[in-house]
């Protein structure tokens with residue numbers, strides 16, 4: 001009997017990124033669900049489009065309208081509810097922009113919006129209203145940003161964020177890493193990315209070589225919210241990154257109906273560690289318009305953390321944090 005190859009084995013990561021599911025009705029058909037079952041909203045879709053890699057959709061359970069992966073990506077009616085206190089830029093990021101695409105909020109580290117593109121659109125995203133178009137970088141602007149870092153000798157760490165920095169092409173990353181390699185005061189390069197999780201083939205030999213040859217220590221922070229997001233292909237991607245000398249951490253967002261119970265968070269920590277990833281942060285949601293239905297209260301978050309402390313070794317308990325404008329770091333809760 002000829003074996004059927006899984007779809008992703010046939011195409012490169014570039015092809016997978018070019019072939020994202022963008023039609024919610026197609027996604028629902030693949031999962032044998034009707035729009036009414038999941039309170040799908042076309043108006044919500046117009047506000048922030050759907051983007052889901054096929055290999056990620058394959059980890060969703062067909063027939064489950066409450067699938068924790070589906071709930072992260074599906075535009076729903078709840079997004080249209082106007083929520084007082086939920087704005088477009090709750091973290092006042094616009095004021096922390098010190099050079100094109102550079103946020104310098106915390107001492108010693110700058111966050112570089114490396115690209116506006118993402119491989120997946122997460123409905124809870126706190127940057128969904130970020131004026132990315134205005135932050136699209138030309139080569140000259142990149143150079144201006146790099147000069148900002150070069151001039152400030154207190155900056156020890158550059159955090160590549162976005163969007164998703166691994167949505168950049170290998171050629172562009174080559175150029176960027178080459179520039180970063182030249183900054184003498186830099187000790188660490190950190191990447192915040194969902195790509196090893198949502199398109200594991202993105203972790204190819206070339207990327208591993210790029211990361212391995214950086215003169216700085218490399219930290220990669222995955223953004224996994226649920227154990228079901230992992231499979232053997234994600235394990236392989238994580239193993240390759242570790243072989244390239246990369247330290248793997250994870251940050252999650254505490255999301256109502258997705259991961260806001262002790263069993264789910266315990267399973268996530270266990271699953272992360274089996275992939276060689278340590279939990280770092282568990283974020284409370286930011287008050288972003290259209291995401292209030294994901295909010296979990298501080299008290300509930302603290303209760304969950306206590307439950308995790310009772311069940312897991314300390315190194316598998318993430319730090320519960322919230323981001324507040326004007327603070328020198330995340331607020332530990």
Ligand SMILES: *Cc1c(COP(=O)(O)O)cnc(C)c1O
Nearest residue numbers: 103105106109110111159329330
């Ligand atoms: C979260 C964040 C950082 C990194 O904070 P850590 O506590 O080091 O993880 C840096 N800059 C900005 C703008 C951030 O939002």
Ligand code: SF4
Nearest residue numbers: 118121122125163194
């Ligand atoms: S920036 Fe991160 S959380 Fe937001 S849509 Fe992109 S991958 Fe998802």
